[in-house]
Amino acid sequence: MEQFQLQGKAVRRAGGTRRQALTGVNASGNLEILVERVLADHECMVEVTTAVAGFRGTWDAVAQDFFTRASPGGLRFSINDGGARPDTVMLRLLQSVRLMEREP
Amino acid sequence: MRSGKFCVGSEKPDRRSRYRSTRDDTQSGAREEGGTNRDPAPFSGPSLIMNGWNRQKQDRDARLGAAATSASRKIVAADQAKALLEAVIRPGDRVCLEGDNQKQADFLAECLAAVDPQRIHDLHIVQSGLVLQAHIDLFEKGIARKLDFSYSGPQGAAIARALTGGRIELGAIHTYIELFARYFVDLTPHVALIAAVEADHAGNLYTGPNTEDTPTIVEATAFKSGIVIAQVNRIVDTLPRVDIPGDRVDFVIQVDRPFYVEPLFTRDPAAITETQILMAMMAIKGIYAEYGVTRLNHGIGFPTAAIELLLPTYGETLGLKGRIATHWALNPHPTLIPAIESGWVQQVHCFGSEVGMDNYMSARPDVFFTGHDGTLRSNRLLCQTAGLYACDMFIGSTLQVDLMGNSSTVTTGRIAGFGGAPNMGSDARGRRHPSPAWLKAGREAVDEPTTLTRGRKLVVQILETFGDKMTPNFVETLDAVAMAKDLHFELAPVMIYGDDVTHIVTEEGIANLLLCRGPGEREQAIRGVAGYTEVGRGRDPVAAEDLRRRGIIRRPEDLGIDLLAVSRQLLAARSIEDLARWSGGLYRPPSRFRNW
Amino acid sequence: MIAAVQIGRADWYEASARDRIAGLLDAGSFVEFLGPEQRIMSPHLAQFDLTGAFDDGIAVGRGTLDGQAVLVAAQEGRFLGGAFGEVHGAKLLGLLRGARERPPRAVLLLLDTGGVRLQEANAGELAISEVIHAILNLRRSGVPVIALIGGRAGAFGGGGIITACCSRIVVAEHARISVSGPEVIETNKGVEEFDSRDRALVWRVCGARSRYLLGGADGYVTGSIAAMRKAAAAMIADVPSFGMTMLQAEQQRLTDRLHRFGACRDAPEIWRAAGLPEPDRVGDIDDEAFLTMPRIAGADHDAR
Numbered sequence A: 001m002e003q004f005q006l007q008g009k010a011v012r013r014a015g016g017t018r019r020q021a022l023t024g025v026n027a028s029g030n031l032e033i034l035v036e037r038v039l040a041d042h043e044c045m046v047e048v049t050t051a052v053a054g055f056r057g058t059w060d061a062v063a064q065d066f067f068t069r070a071s072p073g074g075l076r077f078s079i080n081d082g083g084a085r086p087d088t089v090m091l092r093l094l095q096s097v098r099l100m101e102r103e104p
Numbered sequence B: 001m002r003s004g005k006f007c008v009g010s011e012k013p014d015r016r017s018r019y020r021s022t023r024d025d026t027q028s029g030a031r032e033e034g035g036t037n038r039d040p041a042p043f044s045g046p047s048l049i050m051n052g053w054n055r056q057k058q059d060r061d062a063r064l065g066a067a068a069t070s071a072s073r074k075i076v077a078a079d080q081a082k083a084l085l086e087a088v089i090r091p092g093d094r095v096c097l098e099g100d101n102q103k104q105a106d107f108l109a110e111c112l113a114a115v116d117p118q119r120i121h122d123l124h125i126v127q128s129g130l131v132l133q134a135h136i137d138l139f140e141k142g143i144a145r146k147l148d149f150s151y152s153g154p155q156g157a158a159i160a161r162a163l164t165g166g167r168i169e170l171g172a173i174h175t176y177i178e179l180f181a182r183y184f185v186d187l188t189p190h191v192a193l194i195a196a197v198e199a200d201h202a203g204n205l206y207t208g209p210n211t212e213d214t215p216t217i218v219e220a221t222a223f224k225s226g227i228v229i230a231q232v233n234r235i236v237d238t239l240p241r242v243d244i245p246g247d248r249v250d251f252v253i254q255v256d257r258p259f260y261v262e263p264l265f266t267r268d269p270a271a272i273t274e275t276q277i278l279m280a281m282m283a284i285k286g287i288y289a290e291y292g293v294t295r296l297n298h299g300i301g302f303p304t305a306a307i308e309l310l311l312p313t314y315g316e317t318l319g320l321k322g323r324i325a326t327h328w329a330l331n332p333h334p335t336l337i338p339a340i341e342s343g344w345v346q347q348v349h350c351f352g353s354e355v356g357m358d359n360y361m362s363a364r365p366d367v368f369f370t371g372h373d374g375t376l377r378s379n380r381l382l383c384q385t386a387g388l389y390a391c392d393m394f395i396g397s398t399l400q401v402d403l404m405g406n407s408s409t410v411t412t413g414r415i416a417g418f419g420g421a422p423n424m425g426s427d428a429r430g431r432r433h434p435s436p437a438w439l440k441a442g443r444e445a446v447d448e449p450t451t452l453t454r455g456r457k458l459v460v461q462i463l464e465t466f467g468d469k470m471t472p473n474f475v476e477t478l479d480a481v482a483m484a485k486d487l488h489f490e491l492a493p494v495m496i497y498g499d500d501v502t503h504i505v506t507e508e509g510i511a512n513l514l515l516c517r518g519p520g521e522r523e524q525a526i527r528g529v530a531g532y533t534e535v536g537r538g539r540d541p542v543a544a545e546d547l548r549r550r551g552i553i554r555r556p557e558d559l560g561i562d563l564l565a566v567s568r569q570l571l572a573a574r575s576i577e578d579l580a581r582w583s584g585g586l587y588r589p590p591s592r593f594r595n596w
Numbered sequence C: 001m002i003a004a005v006q007i008g009r010a011d012w013y014e015a016s017a018r019d020r021i022a023g024l025l026d027a028g029s030f031v032e033f034l035g036p037e038q039r040i041m042s043p044h045l046a047q048f049d050l051t052g053a054f055d056d057g058i059a060v061g062r063g064t065l066d067g068q069a070v071l072v073a074a075q076e077g078r079f080l081g082g083a084f085g086e087v088h089g090a091k092l093l094g095l096l097r098g099a100r101e102r103p104p105r106a107v108l109l110l111l112d113t114g115g116v117r118l119q120e121a122n123a124g125e126l127a128i129s130e131v132i133h134a135i136l137n138l139r140r141s142g143v144p145v146i147a148l149i150g151g152r153a154g155a156f157g158g159g160g161i162i163t164a165c166c167s168r169i170v171v172a173e174h175a176r177i178s179v180s181g182p183e184v185i186e187t188n189k190g191v192e193e194f195d196s197r198d199r200a201l202v203w204r205v206c207g208a209r210s211r212y213l214l215g216g217a218d219g220y221v222t223g224s225i226a227a228m229r230k231a232a233a234a235m236i237a238d239v240p241s242f243g244m245t246m247l248q249a250e251q252q253r254l255t256d257r258l259h260r261f262g263a264c265r266d267a268p269e270i271w272r273a274a275g276l277p278e279p280d281r282v283g284d285i286d287d288e289a290f291l292t293m294p295r296i297a298g299a300d301h302d303a304r
Helices: A056-070 A086-101 B013-032 B046-051 B055-067 B078-088 B106-113 B133-140 B153-164 B176-183 B214-222 B274-291 B302-317 B334-341 B358-362 B380-389 B436-444 B479-486 B519-527 B541-549 B576-582 C017-024 C086-101 C118-140 C158-164 C182-189 C199-206 C208-214 C225-236 C244-261 C267-273 C287-291
Strands: A002-009 A020-023 A031-037 A043-050 A075-081 B094-097 B123-129 B144-151 B169-173 B191-199 B227-235 B251-254 B295-298 B327-329 B347-349 B393-396 B458-462 B503-506 B509-512 C031-033 C058-065 C068-075 C106-110 C145-149 C168-172 C219-221
Touching (some): A020 A086, B055 B227, B078 B106, B078 B251, B094 B214, B133 B153, B176 B380, B274 B503, B302 B393, B327 B380, B347 B380, B509 B519, B519 B541, C017 C058, C017 C106, C031 C086, C068 C086, C086 C106, C145 C158, C145 C225, C199 C208, C244 C267
Parallel strands (some): B094 B123, B191 B227, B227 B251, B295 B327, B327 B347, B393 B458, C068 C106
Antiparallel strands (some): A031 A075, C031 C058, C058 C068
16 A cells, blocks of 8 residues: 655646535545645645555656646545556546536 | 477477477378378379378278277267267377367367377367367377467466477467368368257258357368267257258267357446446547448457447447448347447348347347348358458457557467457458448558559557556567567467557557558557556657647547546446347346346 | 337446435435545555545435435445445444434435445444444334445345345345345355356345345335435335334244245245246346236235
């Protein structure tokens, strides 16, 4: 098991007004993401607790690409990971931002 | 006989010498027993004259004579099967024990594995699939020694062990058509052991929906003085239809259990992931629609199962019904049922059947090939040929892709074989008829197409960037290369060669290799869809963005696919039960796939 | 047969615990207690190198169903098989105890569980016995407790016992209810006794249709969340009273049932003995045909 935080900058604030959203389930090969609108407008962060140690470099690459791709300013993403592959992580992160854009 | 592609290499002199000495023993033994060796005798005058032109017929009569003690008629009791095999098979024979990735002559396989190795040994097994434990036992016991095959699936690891241990002397690993072709040139069986559903008293056979390899094996054996023995589930007075005429069958054995059929093409929709759905959506929108692919074959992976289940939903919303995926060379995938029921599919020709699908296909004769008796007629050779020549696209999953786009399903310690995928997944250089999809693909591959520019088959590899346990599916070098070195193969087993691949689809996007100019671009296009694997992270970001601008790499957003729409709700069936319902109760899945 | 499968239907089986609640209750009425943002997680899983869930695999809260105040708990069957641990159990127990102090119209339990979490088994076992106690107390005080079953994990182990203690049980098509699960039976008694990979057998023995025909469930619905909502609302209005007379009647019913069918080795033998039509086709007919089938005598009972 491994825990770490990945910080990032966003060019703009994430859309929508929803305060929080939960997506996914921590199951084998999957993950849950709790998104909370708690950071400053140009900050973003992914907090990871993962069952599979030794992939921090991959997580960092995914997170930085995600910050660039989605510009999730103001959002903190807390992840409980059950060994999801990077593609699943990226898909869920992008989906979670879309959820925050929806009306509560 | 070291002409096979995957010969045991010459780097181990000890094995080579043993190989030579046993082979020589067999040949001389065979001559003494009346010339079982069907290889043309060396042109040495006297022996040719002595044997005349009818040696094979005489040999056949001798064997039938030997069988007379255990079988006086065509119908042989099951408890006499072993004695029959010991009577008609000679050491060193080439034997085809019918079995592929679906159907198995499993009773006869067990009988052959139980013969006395003192009497029958050093057989040369020439068959599609080495799948059953009994198949491996033949080699472990020394009953068989040499092997030419196509597919091994579950026995991949056992074959690798037997090869390493020197118990299997490998000729070559083939594709299905390739092995069938050799049945008629240099691998003609002396004895074929086949399976059918029913026989009549004259030995006519009804193979049922799982006809598969049987006609091809019987053709090669019966018309070259070989002996054909069939296991059947029942002997009846009148057959529903005749799949194999009785004069090609020498012995029939009724067995008290049906021959085994593996439900290999049943994919449970419950196991399809959102990532696979995303890839399927990209493939439909970015390839099927763009090229207008109407004639095609699908592999057996979950991404292609997802495509089948998205046709009546996502495909419908794109207005593609009737414009894509109308004519298929395909096994009866249960996941195709919703598309068939929604009117998407005009015609399907099958390699084999699929467990539980028989009643459904009988009730849909406009779609499937059926006999006048109403049941499916499959044929592996003809369907493989259809997939090679009459389809504009093959799309299938693989386990590993390298920087040139070569792909392999070999993983460390397993020899899974090829089956039919390379026949589907290769450009047919002998094709001459045009179609819009074929021409468009061909023209994309050159800068200034003319009327002399031939078309190309679309060969699409669809795979996630990572496999189980974070194993990268994109690699610098295929595992198959290391395995070929370990086992002294002259040729690494490549499932689909990179120069045949036209597109690679991953969750990150589609790489169109047709549009790439030169190996450098090709490598960057592959890296550009390889996600967070080492290969993917080794991309040149500037080059990847340039390829994207030129439409060589296309991301989901480039194709207008909304990630929130990527949902299992899009699947026309989300469980095996849904499939059974779509079929109106005609599809009867095996118990292990049920969840009700 | 296109009508037989509804494309895009919200399935109970496929949905997450929260999606089930959202579709079950009046839109927007759910208020979660101890939501994921509070991060009340299992303190035990880390020592087994397992990552937790922000809600420990269960969502609890209040809301309305057709305007009636209800309390609701939903287990997430995909997180550790929906199994009971310390926090998970305490959230459910707290909900049930709270219901005694401020009684709602009903309590809805969306169970989806393999039983007790091995990593915190003692706490899980204790929680299950306390939950059973709390359910019976609630029923005695007149609050209906309705079990809604139809998730991936089914209702096994203690979850099967909890289900059987509820006022009413509704099953969806893929539901399974039992105490010892198929794999447990096979491990302990051998594959000859029970082949857990024979999935048709599994569903014949503990699946929704068998439970419903035999009286082990009171309502059977097709797999949609909307159908479950409708059935839950109907059940709230129709619960038996709970007392000694009812318990004695239930004891008698089960004694009679054991006497009649105790020798049967598989569900179709029961249907045959009970004189049901087409006993071997129960698993194959569609839902509409199934719902017109008679149940065995006594299956439609008030005692529970």
